[in-house]
Amino acid sequence: MTLSAEQAQQDGAFARGTPGGPLWHFVRGFLKHPVMVGSVIPSSKILIDKMLDPVDWANTRLFVEYGPGVGTFTQHILDRLAPDATLLTIDTNADFTAYLNSKFTDSRLEAVTGSAAGVRKIMADRGFESADYILSGLPFSTLPPGIGPKIAEETAGALRPGGAFLVYQFSPKVRDFIAPHFDRIDEGFEWINIPPATLFWAWKD
Template identity: 40%
Template sequence: MATLFHPTRPVPAGSGFNSLIISFREFFHRPSAVGSAFPASRFLVDSMLEPIDFADIRVVVEYGPGSGPVTRALLARMPSDSVLVAIDLSPRFTRHLRDAIADPRLIAVTGCAASAGSVIDHLGLGPVDLIVTGIPFSTIDEPAGVRIMESSAALLADHGQLVAYQMRDTVEALLEPRFRQIDQSREWRNIPPCHIYRASRPVRR
């Protein structure tokens, strides 16, 4: 069962260095579940989020927040009455988010992205306006990827969108049957360089 964490403590000194250490440890412990040993760079974060109009966004879901660079950037842009549900398989990452980010809009959940529908229902939220994911679809099995994308398309509002940042292009084949519009770009300044996919107009099944 997913565990919910509601962060209450302030950001500790040196949290940036702590985030890097935690990212390296988790990557080497579970390389197939963590996209990269390096947290997302500011270049990648800005490329992903700058085109998004956050004015009317109220419910955001993040898959694979890791040590939280995208989480922090999302919170910095989101309205004061919005909610961010961050879902990660690693309890170390979700504990880190709980301890490092003192923002009542954040709910960190230890669990699988495929369970997002159950989590959102449990919290009484939805529909979802934005999903952001950095989980590595190139290293998870295809049935799991299909379940995640089916759940995501069902969760999103008609105007909602999914943004995926990926080292490889595996996610494209998972997006195509479930979204009517997909745009792709590349951020070369990240380590490693990343594809950015923007999927909108979810297909209802």
């Protein structure tokens, strides 16, 4: 997918951290909501490719992303997504939602301000019964009490049979939240990321 001139300018501002660039928004979001943002440093491309590799893109109609932030994963998902599929992003930070809506003009993207704990209602409000894949980088270990288990339960209910919950974390404790709801969990680790991350692919049989 070809970047527009505006997107290229914004991406160029990333490394500089200038106001209006992705890094500026990311750091501001981290400072405003530190317990809801997993890291002040966006994920590496190596981590992104490894995380998304198991996805059956040809048969994906709805992909959901929790906590998209400034769209570090979002563009890579859109690049892989079928023309008639939908990417639904959910973020509690309205600043991030507004940023995504201004950065991306792709009609397949629906950026929503809300909680991942309400994913099924958010999906239903938009006419979706189930998701094929749900991706999350939310820091489960630092979420407010009760939110982590609720997100895990809601996610399992939102996925179709055969779908998967893709999770990248900087603490392996997230497995305690997702294990009660999924039949099979594959694990990986990525050193080439700041900080290094544990990866989980939780499958709904």
